[in-house]
Amino acid sequence: GNSVTQMEGPVTLSEEAFLTINCTYTATGYPSLFWYVQYPGEGLQLLLKATKADDKGSNKGFEATYRKETTSFHLEKGSVQVSDSAVYFCALRGGGSQGNLIFGKGTKLSVKP
Amino acid sequence: DTEVTQTPKHLVMGMTNKKSLKCEQHMGHRAMYWYKQKAKKPPELMFVYSYEKLSINESVPSRFSPECPNSSLLNLHLHALQPEDSALYLCASSPGVWSNQPQHFGDGTRLSIL
Numbered sequence: 001g002n003s004v005t006q007m008e009g010p011v012t013l014s015e016e017a018f019l020t021i022n023c024t025y026t027a028t029g030y031p032s033l034f035w036y037v038q039y040p041g042e043g044l045q046l047l048l049k050a051t052k053a054d055d056k057g058s059n060k061g062f063e064a065t066y067r068k069e070t071t072s073f074h075l076e077k078g079s080v081q082v083s084d085s086a087v088y089f090c091a092l093r094g095g096g097s098q099g100n101l102i103f104g105k106g107t108k109l110s111v112k113p
Numbered sequence: 114d115t116e117v118t119q120t121p122k123h124l125v126m127g128m129t130n131k132k133s134l135k136c137e138q139h140m141g142h143r144a145m146y147w148y149k150q151k152a153k154k155p156p157e158l159m160f161v162y163s164y165e166k167l168s169i170n171e172s173v174p175s176r177f178s179p180e181c182p183n184s185s186l187l188n189l190h191l192h193a194l195q196p197e198d199s200a201l202y203l204c205a206s207s208p209g210v211w212s213n214q215p216q217h218f219g220d221g222t223r224l225s226i227l
Contacts (some may be wrong), residue, residue, distance in 0.1 A: 032213035043119075043203055043220040044156070051213060089155055094213040100169075101216055103155035 002027040006090045006104035013080055013111050021075040021107045023064075023090035031094040033057075033066050033073040038087045038106075047075075047088070080111045116140055117219035119204050125225045126194065134189040134222045136204030142217075144168075144210045145187040147179060148203040150221070156203055162187060163210045191224075199226045 006023040013019060025033065032051045036044040048057030050066035050073065057064050062077045073090060090104040117138045126132050136145065144163050148156035161169035162181045176198075178190040187204055201223050205216040 032215070034215050036218075041223075043201075044205075044218040046215045046217065049215050093215070100158060100161070101156075106153070106155050108153075 002031065002092060002102045004090050004092055004102050004104040006088075007107055008105055010108040010110060013109070015082055015111055015113050016079045017111075019075070019077040019080045019084075019109070021088055021090075021109070023073045023075065023104060025071050025073065025090075025092050025102075027071075027092055027094075027102075029094060031092040033064070034091045034093065034101075035062070035064055035073070035075050036089045036091060036103075038089065040086070044089065080109070082111045082113055085109055085111045117204055117206055117217050119202075119219035119222050121222060122220065123223050123225075125227060126191070127227050128194060128196075130194075131190070131192045133191065134202055134204075134224075136187040136189075136219060137185055138204075138206040138217070139185055140206060140217065141184075142206035142208055143184060144207045144212075145181065146205040146207075146216060147187070147189050148205065148218075150201040150203055160189075161210060168210055194224075194226045196226050199224055 003026045034049045035047040037047045048059045050057040053068035055066045064075045087106045087108045089106045120135045147159040150156040159173045160179045165181045180188040201221045203221045205218045207216045
């Protein structure tokens with residue numbers, strides 16, 4: 001079945017550091033890939049998406065590229081801020097039963113000033 | 114600002130109470146979802162509605178009863194809950210169940226069972 005594996009963290013960085021959160025997936029067909037962010041006490045917000053191979057999703061300085069050859073969708077940001085502290089979920093949709101969202105376990109990011 | 118609105122934001126109830134969670138979206142989406150999220154875990158799918166009909170029930174106990182009165186509204190009726198049901202309950206919507214488009218989430222209802 002479809003699955004998502006992401007580094008679980010927690011990840012602690014200093015402000016302005018470079019961020020990478022690794023995400024790999026297993027899926028049949030051609031899924032869409034997403035990164036969601038959950039700030040403390042809130043619901044999930046869609047951060048970025050990619051719907052086909054080699055697509056690059058980007059938003060708020062975050063980027064991720066859909067790499068079919070390595071089945072990966074790593075999240076990157078060149079310079080993190082304290083306000084980026086949150087839990088990040090990698091997810092896929094499509095190819096499975098009724099296109100349900102399949103989540104990774106989440107990665108908690110803490111950014112220190 | 115979220116396009117999926119959930120009420121209430123917080124709910125405390127006893128094990129014998131009956132309460133309801135509400136969710137509303139005005140994006141014209143035809144699929145709506147209920148998720149349960151425990152601390153430090155990803156959301157777990159509970160129910161899926163497609164065109165106002167229940168499409169998936171992920172073996173959820175009958176003390177949780179979903180309802181979809183129209184294409185914009187989704188309710189979750191709660192009765193005789195257990196302490197382990199304390200969690201964040203998230204509603205989401207998407208254009209369709211077969212679409213590869215993202216699901217859009219509300220801010221959730223944080224439920225505490227005494």
